[in-house]
Each structure stands twice: as C-alpha cells, then as structure tokens.
Amino acid sequence: xxxxxxxxxxxxxxxxxxxxxxxxxxxxxxxxxxxxxxxxxxxxxxxxxxxxxxxxxxxxxxxxxxxxxxxxxxxxxxxxxxxxxxxxxxxxxxxxxxxxxxxxxxxxxxxxxxxxxxxxxxxxxxxxxxxxxxxxxxxxxxxxxxxxxxxxxxxxxxxxxxxxxxxxxxxxxxxxxxxxxxxxxxxxxxxxxxxxxxxxxxxxxxxxxxxxxxxxxxxxxxxxxxxxxxxxxxxxxxxxxxxxxxxxxxxxxxxxxxxxxxxxxxxxxxxxxxxxxxxxxxxxxxxxxxxxxxxxxxxxxxxxxxxxxxxxxxxxxxxxxxxxxxxxxxxxxxxxxxxxxxxxxxxxxxxxxxxxxxxxxxxxxxxxxxx
Amino acid sequence: xxxxxxxxxxxxxxxxxxxxxxxxxxxxxxxxxxxxxxxxxxxxxxxxxxxxxxxxxxxxxxxxxxxxxxxxxxxxxxxxxxxxxxxxxxxxxxxxxxxxxxxxxxxxxxxxxxxxxxxxxxxxxxxxxxx
Numbered sequence: 001x002x003x004x005x006x007x008x009x010x011x012x013x014x015x016x017x018x019x020x021x022x023x024x025x026x027x028x029x030x031x032x033x034x035x036x037x038x039x040x041x042x043x044x045x046x047x048x049x050x051x052x053x054x055x056x057x058x059x060x061x062x063x064x065x066x067x068x069x070x071x072x073x074x075x076x077x078x079x080x081x082x083x084x085x086x087x088x089x090x091x092x093x094x095x096x097x098x099x100x101x102x103x104x105x106x107x108x109x110x111x112x113x114x115x116x117x118x119x120x121x122x123x124x125x126x127x128x129x130x131x132x133x134x135x136x137x138x139x140x141x142x143x144x145x146x147x148x149x150x151x152x153x154x155x156x157x158x159x160x161x162x163x164x165x166x167x168x169x170x171x172x173x174x175x176x177x178x179x180x181x182x183x184x185x186x187x188x189x190x191x192x193x194x195x196x197x198x199x200x201x202x203x204x205x206x207x208x209x210x211x212x213x214x215x216x217x218x219x220x221x222x223x224x225x226x227x228x229x230x231x232x233x234x235x236x237x238x239x240x241x242x243x244x245x246x247x248x249x250x251x252x253x254x255x256x257x258x259x260x261x262x263x264x265x266x267x268x269x270x271x272x273x274x275x276x277x278x279x280x281x282x283x284x285x286x287x288x289x290x291x292x293x294x295x296x297x298x299x300x301x302x303x304x305x306x307x308x309x310x311x312x313x314x315x316x317x318x319x320x321x322x323x324x325x326x327x328x329x330x331x332x333x334x335x336x337x338x339x340x341x342x343x344x345x346x347x348x349x350x351x352x353x354x355x356x357x358x359x360x361x362x363x364x365x366x367x368x369x370x371x
Numbered sequence: 372x373x374x375x376x377x378x379x380x381x382x383x384x385x386x387x388x389x390x391x392x393x394x395x396x397x398x399x400x401x402x403x404x405x406x407x408x409x410x411x412x413x414x415x416x417x418x419x420x421x422x423x424x425x426x427x428x429x430x431x432x433x434x435x436x437x438x439x440x441x442x443x444x445x446x447x448x449x450x451x452x453x454x455x456x457x458x459x460x461x462x463x464x465x466x467x468x469x470x471x472x473x474x475x476x477x478x479x480x481x482x483x484x485x486x487x488x489x490x491x492x493x494x495x496x497x498x499x500x501x502x
C-alpha cells in the first residue's frame with residue numbers, strides 16, 4: 001500500500017536552527033535539528049552548563065470542565081487525583097490490553113482544566129483517544145498547533161532563567177514537577193520544572209508567535225554561561241544515560257508498563273481505568289521479561305533492534321536503545337531480557353550485526369546527577 | 372565545504388583510495404566524518420591476505436549516533452590493516468586523510484582506481500550532497 005507523502009512540518013524555531021548551523025532531519029513528521037556542533041559537545045554542555053532544545057513538535061491536549069479530571073484519570077495509569085493545582089505527573093496511557101499507547105505528562109492547571117503533553121509521533125492517536133473519551137463529558141482541544149515548547153536543561157538552567165527578567169528569578173523556587181505562569185524575555189509563558197535529560201531544568205510552553213523571541217533571548221543569555229543549543233541526538237544520549245524511556249524504543253503497544261520498569265506509574269488501587277484489568281492479570285501472572293540497563297564489556301555498541309543472546313547463542317531478548325554514553329564513558333544500552341536473566345551482574349551477549357559482543361546487566365540510571 | 376585532497380580518488384559512499392607504492396590505502400573522507408560526528412568505534416572485518424571485491428563491506432564505523440558500513444572501493448588482496456584504530460577511533464576525527472587510513476589493498480586490477488571519482492567529480496558530488 002502506498003503511503004501518501006505528507007509534507008514535513010516546521011516548528012516556529014526552524015529559522016533559529018538554520019541560523020545556528022543545526023543539521024535538519026525528518027523526525028515524526030517534522031523537520032528537526034539532530035545536532036548543531038556535535039552530539040558529544042551538546043551532551044556535555046547539558047551535563048556541565050545548559051542546553052536548549054526545540055520540543056515544539058510534542059502534542060498538547062487540553063481538557064476542560066467539571067468531569068475533565070475523571071476523563072483524564074480514566075485514561076492514565078497513574079493517579080491524577082494526587083495532584084494539586086500547578087502540579088504535574090509522569091504517566092503512561094494503556095489500551096484495554098494493558099500495553100502502552102503513549103507516555104505522557106499530565107498537568108493539573110485547576111480541578112477543571114488539565115493539560116496533557118504527548119509524543120509527537122503519537123499526537124494523532126492520542127488526540128483521537130482523548131477526544132473520544134471526552135465526548136459528552138468535557139471540552140477537548142488539541143492545542144498542539146498553537147503551542148510552542150522549549151526545554152532548557154542543565155545545572156545552569158535556573159541561573160539563565162534568572163537573567164531573563166520578569167518572573168525569571170522567582171522560578172528557582174518552583175519545585176520539581178510543578179509549573180506556573182510566568183513572563184520571560186517579555187513573552188507570556190508557562191514554566192514547568194520538568195525535563196528529559198536527567199538534569200535540573202524546565203520546559204517552557206508559550207504561544208507560537210513568542211517562541212523565536214524567547215528562544216533567541218535564552219540562547220543569548222545562556223551563551224556566556226556555557227549554554228549550547230542541543231538537538232535530537234544529544235536529547236537521545238542524555239535520556240538514555242538517565243534511563244528515561246523513549247516511545248517506539250523501550251515502550252510501545254507491544255510492551256506493558258510493568259515489564260518496562262514503569263510499575264511506579266501504575267496505580268492499581270485507584271478507580272477503574274483503561275487497561276486496569278489486563279495489568280492486574282500481568283501482575284498476578286508474574287513478568288516473563290524485564291527491561292534492563294546494560295554495559296558492553298566487549299568491544300561493541302548495541303543499537304536499537306539488535307538481538308540479545310544467552311550464553312548458548314540463542315536469541316532471548318532485544319535491545320531497545322544503545323549508544324556510547326558520553327558522560328558515563330561506556331557503551332550502554334537498554335533491552336528486554338527473560339526475567340531469570342534480568343539480574344544485576346548477569347552476563348549475556350549482544351548480537352552486533354553478527355558479532356557476538358559481551359555485555360552485563362547493570363544498575364540504572366547509568367547517570368544520576370549529584371544534588 | 373569539506374576538504375578534498377587532490378592526491379587520491381573517491382567513491383560516492385565517501386571513501387578515498389590513494390596509491391602508496393604497490394598498495395592502495397583506503398579511508399573515509401572529511402565529509403563522511405562530518406556527517407558521522409564523534410567516531411567511537413572502527414571495526415575492520417578483514418585481515419591481511421583476505422580477498423576483497425569492490426563494493427563489498429570490509430568493516431563498520433560507529434559514531435555516538437549511528438553505524439555505517441565501510442565499502443571496498445576496489446578489488447584486491449588486503450595487505451595491511453590499521454590496527455591503531457582499534458584503540459584510537461578518534462584518529463578518524465583528527466586525521467581522516469592520513470593517519471586514519473583503514474586498510475591497504477594490493478589491487479587485482481589497477482584500472483579500477485581510474486574508474487573512481489577524481490577530486491573534481493567528488494567536489495561536485497559534495498555540492499549536491501550539501502543540499
């Protein structure tokens with residue numbers, strides 16, 4: 001079947017990336033910068049100073065009304081009732097079979113207004129999923145096309161915000177996974193103390209027409225402190241070192257959150273939600289496989305899709321992500337192994353395109369910032 | 372525009388081939404290195420004495436973000452392998468045209484070299500690749 005060629009979309013920051021020398025690649029239907037100066041240098045900048053990322057391609061869904069909280073909580077595995085106004089949580093949304101439709105951040109703006117941020121690659125699916133569930137219960141808006149999102153990450157992120165005037169200095173008081181409205185560089189925005197790098201930092205929502213001004217201001221203010229614009233390449237190595245799942249790699253509609261190590265976002269004690277019965281069955285039956293972190297002990301780099309073998313050379317699992325970890329200084333990866341093999345210290349083999357390279361299960365995250 | 376050396380020939384896969392006495396040294400170009408980024412691993416799958424056919428893979432090169440095959444530009448017998456790259460893959464970033472040669476081939480048919488892209492043709496190819 002022929003797939004219709006849809007034109008790639010550009011974020012409001014496209015011209016900024018080109019001006020900064022970003023190498024643009026297609027990603028989830030968008031033209032996005034994969035790198036500027038280089039993955040390793042951008043990775044280091046985020047760990048040691050700061051990095052700024054264009055994440056405008058992500059989806060923003062807004063549910064409003066007296067029953068919005070119930071609709072949201074019915075679609076996610078975590079418990080949104082724990083949130084107060086201005087607080088967010090990480091969760092997944094499952095299908096009835098208990099496998100993962102997407103991973104999300106859910107923001108409680110108020111009891112009657114909720115924001116859901118979903119992956120760019122799942123935007124149409126999740127938009128339809130929430131829209132259908134909202135019908136006859138609350139208002140639904142897919143605000144993705146009018147909402148820009150910029151991530152500022154790294155140990156200097158809050159110092160850079162403090163230079164941006166307006167509410168910048170006060171944002172240092174914002175607790176992790178909380179958010180508030182603010183004005184930065186004269187742009188009205190919403191700032192959340194969240195991220196996808198393993199570092200301190202924020203993700204900033206603003207209207208499309210303010211995004212370029214905000215981005216340019218933060219780049220200019222951050223440069224003297226060591227900030228670098230960072231692309232999808234560094235975003236991937238940073239999240240891998242921090243053992244944050246990537247949809248399409250660690251998690252998808254063939255994986256359940258329990259085997260993916262996301263049991264902490266599954267609250268089986270809450271009221272009924274989509275996938276609950278299936279997840280209860282998975283839990284009762286015990287997990288046949290688990291997502292593990294591993295280090296290559298032999299000379300090789302595991303990559304997404306490489307088979308994982310037992311000592312007899314039989315394929316027993318699959319690598320979901322792998323690359324050199326620039327900060328940890330080792331070749332690391334994530335993958336699914338049978339539960340008996342998924343123990344820290346146990347060796348196994350990665351089939352690196354026909355080469356059998358030794359690896360060992362290790363504790364994760366590979367990298368944890370000192371606080 | 373990436374560096375193109377006038378003393379050798381090129382492939383559309385961004386390898387170079389340079390005559391050096393009775394062998395031809397093979398490596399990858401500055402453009403290839405720039406596309407790959409920081410090189411983290413070079414795997415040469417052949418050893419001296421192996422016979423290579425033009426267009427066949429003789430190894431892989433990996434950067435932080437990706438893996439790429441290395442193709443033999445010409446046919447012949449492998450004379451030497453640059454084992455220094457095993458422990459120092461970063462040589463490819465530092466000096467892809469000289470110290471980071473990968474293998475030396477004793478060509479089975481020297482005229483194959485003439486069939487590769489000359490520096491002008493490779494420069495033209497890079498102009499198209501840049502867009």
